[in-house]
Amino acid sequence: MSASTPRFGVNYTPRRGWFHSWHDFDPEHAREDLAQIAALGLDHIRVFHLWPLLQPNRTLIRTTAVDQLVHLVDLAAEAGLEVLVDGVQGHLSSFDFYPEWTRSWHHRNVFTDPEAIEAQAQLLRTLGRALADRPNLLGLQLGNELNNLVEHNPVTAAEVDHYLDTLLTAAREGLPAADHLVTHSAYDAAWYGDDHPFTPEASARKGDLTTVHPWVFSGDCARRYGPRSPQVLHLAEYGTELAKAYAADPARPVWVQETGAPEPHIPAADAPDFARATLRNAADCTDLWGVTWWSSHDVDRALADYPELEYTLGLFDATGRAKPIAKALADTVAELRTAPRSAPTRETALVLECTAATRSVSGPGGAYFEAWMHMRGEGVRPAVVLAERAEDGDYLTARGIKETVRPYPFPAVFTS
Structure with missing residues (x-):
């Protein structure tokens, strides 16, 4: 049983100018945004600078841009907020940001070119x-x-x-203290995408903890099952349990680092209930590090060419007004802190049998996903266990699992 209270925070999206605001960083605007976030009772933020502004040339890291980032972290401290900093952006809200030295005549594959990898490593250091x-x-x-x-x-x-491995080593060289996290993140294709090169094992075994981004639009989950469905309301819980199955360490923490209520997948009227259920259900998972909502502020509709859902993801609208979901989130965080939930040990585990080429069985619409959600709907809180560990008594005991269930191809139960 675990009675520790998870961390609750938000991914910080600047209200004025979105991440383009880094071009003319205004500390007073940031201070106002951070005060609104802190007023909800959240304890941390995740922040993003833009790679082209930080490293416009392969061998040039701009001191001014780094100083801006440090200033933002200091402003967060004034507001009582802790900060996780993401280094290489990279990808944000459907836009990709590449420095010119990776593009056009100078194209380099950012994952495989040795000099491009070393440049990113130096940025992280x-x-x-x-x-x-x-x-x-x-x-x-x-x-x-x-x-x-x-x-x-x-x-x-x-x-x-x-x-x-190279970039995580570089990040740790820059942050040698053990009390600082060094992590990486991937969107849901790492878990659900057949033959996707970013694997569940990489997510669950590299870095100091596992991050998951269980989005209701992945696999068309909300449209497939409905915005109020158990499949949607338990998606973050499921993503946490799926991540735990791939970890080598049975007690490895999992961070629900992005989840949110995008319209029209989650209608605005349903968003408060979705937030409450998502937090409460995720809190029923042992070893949950925390939940970080996406995002703090809506994208202003004066900015063009975003997918529709990106304009509606904030807890605050583009004028800075708190939306109903903000109150629901704040109230639920306060509830979970006032009366911490003892996450029950999941004594029954559903066995996941898949290969890299059949990973989609564990995503929305997949046979395994639907079997897990059926069990959850019947009142069971199932863990996830990989088939190769389904009869490993020591491993099952370490996770508190007493029974494994195989939903397919042949129903079977193994009792440890």
Whole structure:
């Protein structure tokens, strides 16, 4: 049983100018945004600078841009917020940001070119060293959902492993203190995408903890099952349990680092209930590090060419007004802190049998996903266990699992 209270925060999207605001960073605007976030009772933020502004040339890291980032971390400290910094952006809200030295006549594959990898490693070392003495720094992440860049940078799973290992080592060189996290993140294709080169094993075994981004639009989950369905309301819980199955360490923490209520997938009227259920259900998972909502502020509709859902993801609208979902989130966070939930040990585990080429069985619409959700709907809180560990008594005992169930191809139960 675990009675520890998870961390609750938000991914910071500047209200004025979105991430383009880094071009003319205004501390007063940031201070106002951060005060609104802190007023909800949240304890941390995740922040993103833009790679082209930080490193416009392969051998040039702009001191001014690094100083802006450090200033933002200091402003967060004033508001009582801790900060995770993402290094290589990379991908944000459907836009990809590449420095010119990776494009056009100078094209380099950001995952496989040795000099491009070393440049990113040097950026992470630099950011770590600049931030290491900030008392409110949670740690450094390689970048936001780097696997979104695969389409324009073909890569194999082995090459991804080398890339992640190299950059995680560099980040740790910049942040040598053990109390700072060094992490990486991927969008849901890492878990559900057949033959995707970023693998569940890489997500669950590299870095200091596992991050998951369980989005209701992945696999058309909300449209497939409905915005109020158990499949949607338990999606973050499921993503946490799926991640735990792939970890080598049975007690490895999992961070629900992005989840949100995008319209029209989650209608605005349903968003408060979705937020409440998502937090409460995720809190029923042992070893949950925390939940970080996406995002703090809506994208202003004065900015063009975003997918429709990106304009509606904020807890605050583009004028700075708190939306109903903000109150629901704040109230639920306060509830979970006032009366911490003892996450029950999941004594029954559903066995996941898949290969890299059949990973989609564990995503929305897949046979395994639907079997797990059926059990959850019947009142069971199932864990997930990989088939190769389904009869490993020591491993099952370490996770508190007493029974494994195989939903397909042949129903069977193994009792440890």
